Amino acid sequence: MTTQHITLTVNGEARDADVEPRLLLVHLLRDVFGLTGTHIGCDTSNCGACTIHVNGQSAKSCTMLAVQADGAEVRTIEGMVAGTELHPLQQAFWDQHGLQCGFCTPGMIMQAAWLLDQNPQPSEAEIRAGISGNLCRCTGYVNIVKAIQQAAGELQASASAPAAAGEAVAAEA
Amino acid sequence: MPAPVEPPIETPASLPEAYAVLADSSAEDPVTPIAGGTDVMVRITGEIGEPPRRMVDLSRLRELRGIAVDRGAVVLGALTTYTEIRRSSVCREHLPALVEAAATIGAGQIQNRGTIGGNAANASPAGDTLPVLLALDAAFEVGSNRGQRAITADAFWVAYRRTALAPDELILRIRIPIGSGRETRFRKIGTRRAQAISKVVLALSWVDQDGPPGSGRVAPIAPTGNGPIGTWRDVRLALGSVADRPIRTRATEAVLEAASPTPEIADAAAEALAGEIHPIDDVRSTAEYRRVVAARALHRMIRDAGGW
Ligand SMILES: Cc1cc2nc3c(=O)[nH]c(=O)nc-3n(C[C@H](O)[C@H](O)[C@H](O)COP(=O)(O)OP(=O)(O)OC[C@H]3O[C@@H](n4cnc5c(N)ncnc54)[C@H](O)[C@@H]3O)c2cc1C
Ligand code: FES
Ligand code: FES
Numbered sequence: 245m246t247t248q249h250i251t252l253t254v255n256g257e258a259r260d261a262d263v264e265p266r267l268l269l270v271h272l273l274r275d276v277f278g279l280t281g282t283h284i285g286c287d288t289s290n291c292g293a294c295t296i297h298v299n300g301q302s303a304k305s306c307t308m309l310a311v312q313a314d315g316a317e318v319r320t321i322e323g324m325v326a327g328t329e330l331h332p333l334q335q336a337f338w339d340q341h342g343l344q345c346g347f348c349t350p351g352m353i354m355q356a357a358w359l360l361d362q363n364p365q366p367s368e369a370e371i372r373a374g375i376s377g378n379l380c381r382c383t384g385y386v387n388i389v390k391a392i393q394q395a396a397g398e399l400q401a402s403a404s405a406p407a408a409a410g411e412a413v414a415a416e417a
Numbered sequence: 418m419p420a421p422v423e424p425p426i427e428t429p430a431s432l433p434e435a436y437a438v439l440a441d442s443s444a445e446d447p448v449t450p451i452a453g454g455t456d457v458m459v460r461i462t463g464e465i466g467e468p469p470r471r472m473v474d475l476s477r478l479r480e481l482r483g484i485a486v487d488r489g490a491v492v493l494g495a496l497t498t499y500t501e502i503r504r505s506s507v508c509r510e511h512l513p514a515l516v517e518a519a520a521t522i523g524a525g526q527i528q529n530r531g532t533i534g535g536n537a538a539n540a541s542p543a544g545d546t547l548p549v550l551l552a553l554d555a556a557f558e559v560g561s562n563r564g565q566r567a568i569t570a571d572a573f574w575v576a577y578r579r580t581a582l583a584p585d586e587l588i589l590r591i592r593i594p595i596g597s598g599r600e601t602r603f604r605k606i607g608t609r610r611a612q613a614i615s616k617v618v619l620a621l622s623w624v625d626q627d628g629p630p631g632s633g634r635v636a637p638i639a640p641t642g643n644g645p646i647g648t649w650r651d652v653r654l655a656l657g658s659v660a661d662r663p664i665r666t667r668a669t670e671a672v673l674e675a676a677s678p679t680p681e682i683a684d685a686a687a688e689a690l691a692g693e694i695h696p697i698d699d700v701r702s703t704a705e706y707r708r709v710v711a712a713r714a715l716h717r718m719i720r721d722a723g724g725w
Contacts, residue, residue, distance in 0.1 A: 265426045288459055290612060292526065302529055307527075308530075309451075309474075311426055374525055377612055
């Protein structure tokens with residue numbers, strides 16, 4: 245079986261791997277790199293559980309081949325925490341009860357992070373549209389929306405306070 | 418479970434290299450291009466249709482990127498994503514209906530990767546940008562080792578999920594003329610607002626003979642309800658999900674040509690459209706629903722344009 249050698253950055257760390265051409269990016273992350281925070285919830289690219297960032301853009305990692313990430317900068321849910329401090333989105337999902345079983349949560353947070361990156365002060369409608377590619381079977385979305393609103397407020401506040409936790413904002417564009 | 422597939426994949430860094438990979442692509446043994454992968458990757462398991470046998474990843478081809486205005490047309494590279502279309506000031510100014518269509522496709526993640534070239538080449542009868550490309554009289558610039566040629570949108574979708582592309586050809590660019598005073602409206606009807614495949618999708622476009630020049634630039638959300646009702650010329654109406662491919666409906670266009678958007682004309686056009694299309698029952702909808710809804714959606718577009 246032929247393999248291809250790829251190099252990429254995952255959560256700021258240089259990684260490389262020899263992969264089969266058909267290996268999905270989500271399988272590379274989970275099975276080769278052990279980053280099991282990125283979930284797989286469907287085989288039709290519908291659920292959004294596998295959402296990550298590729299070169300600063302949210303993407304469904306089940307819809308990409310690992311070889312297509314050659315040279316890319318990838319960010320997963322594991323890369324959201326700064327040291328031991330939760331990302332404002334992670335904290336907000338906790339505070340607002342934005343999850344029940346938690347299966348959708350990593351994808352939801354990655355999509356929300358991209359959304360806030362594009363639009364730091366989204367309306368409720370914009371939040372709902374922004375996460376419409378992510379399905380949650382538990383919460384009914386109300387608390388997810390509240391969590392994203394809380395995080396948006398905190399990220400705004402920290403962005404206007406210089407030298408504060410600006411680091412946490414997804415800065416890659 | 419079908420046997421796992423192992424499609425070899427090439428990632429050329431330039432267009433000539435891509436052409437070389439595609440040179441021995443044939444109908445029996447195709448090389449499948451992959452752009453954003455949002456259609457191809459859903460097929461790769463082999464559980465839905467024929468999985469690709471050999472693949473060529475287009476994502477490094479800079480020649481296929483970019484949005485420009487050139488000689489009275491907006492030119493979109495085949496790899497232009499929906500997110501790029503939504504953000505582009507050129508598209509927002511000249512192609513508001515295409516921006517609107519782009520915003521209805523999938524959701525954020527799909528818009529970040531899905532491309533307009535992929536939507537066209539995939540040739541789904543439900544592809545949401547395809548009626549817009551038909552209504553705007555777009556042309557595809559396509560190429561291979563054998564040279565380049567242009568194919569009009571009208572001649573591009575030749576049968577169910579089939580295009581006029583030869584097996585070795587790539588879409589390079591899509592050229593969309595920007596006529597002064599041309600107005601375009603878009604409407605998609607699906608089960609939900611996000612990630613829904615269209616039950617019916619339509620695009621209507623016309624030049625208002627008596628309207629102020631350039632008034633077609635920005636589609637008003639609400640009816641304006643003022644000003645004289647003008648006369649429409651060069652009317653084009655295109656629909657998706659009502660036939661085996663995206664289609665122009667010329668009998669209905671004829672009703673609207675040289676007419677004004679009055680209640681009587683709206684009634685006549687809606688009736689003509691209901692008679693002209695022959696949709697089918699499928700998992701997403703019924704023939705009857707599609708016929709009724711297409712006619713009502715057109716009626717409403719004409720009413721909004723007429724401001725009554
Ligand atoms: C969750 C989800 C939701 C979706 N929602 C919608 C929707 O609402 N509306 C809609 O219309 N579509 C929708 N789609 C389908 C898909 O996203 C679009 O059709 C998209 O535009 C495909 O583009 P791509 O770049 O991903 O194509 P790919 O999957 O890379 O390619 C699609 C086809 O085009 C060929 N191809 C691609 N580029 C070229 C080129 N330059 N030259 C020649 N051939 C080429 C490929 O070989 C393949 O056959 C959805 C898909 C998913 C997974
Ligand atoms: S696993 Fe469901 S969208 Fe990727
Ligand atoms: S919390 Fe269970 S799927 Fe969202």
